[in-house]
Amino acid sequence: MRDPELELEAELEDLMTVLAESDLESEAEVFAPSVTTASGGPIFEVACAGCAAGQCVACPDGLCAACPVHGGGCRAVLRQAVIEAIKLARNAADKVDAAISVEPGKRGKDAKETARLFQFFFCHDPSLVIPWAGGPSGVTVAHRLRAVAGELDGGRRILFECRTDAGCNAFTIVGVHSTIFLCPPFWAEIPLRGLPNVDRRAGTIIHEMLHNLYDVNDFLTGANPTPRRFDAHCYEAFVLRVNGFGADPFDVQACGQRACDMRI
């Protein structure tokens, strides 16, 4: 029997062929939002065409597509994914905190696995101090994931807008901080290894919320590419894997194309 975990990681390792300097300092300026402790439950609207009555709001820009969910039940599918995203993000943050609460040599089995996955996706141990962030790398990663969970859990009202755009699961627009645009594959039933669709959708929502909260830019290439700790694909894959799920191979691949920063 093939081991999906080893396969995914072998796949990533194959892709990690380019090692170059990247600019982690760029993170410092945008690492600002504080963690919202809201837990009133998700507050969101859906702007789609073709949802069952009462599920959708009017399309704000005239560009909405039909929500391609069976029976028009867009709100229910989305709500389930948001609730799952909150759970996955908080659980991942707790695991990172647990891993950095003890010396690396004294970690138990679970903390060791968390650190291994962290190292794999972010290229260093979660206890590594990032000088400009004023503490261990894991602290900022956990903080960001908790902020995502808090904002999804009633911290802000989020608009989900269905679009027909090809080639994406979802996207955000720079400077628009409370809207997530959903592309057709988000709604599809995709048979990914070890990854139920509700968790795949949850991972996508976490990814897009990182864009909304931190203007994470996971598209920079060339001389000054996006560092791993600032690439939403790396967070998405890490969160899913640390929660025991498979990751979307696309995210693993996108993260793997990022060089490990060699200065830290």
Ligand SMILES: [Zn+2]
């Ligand atoms: Zn992205």
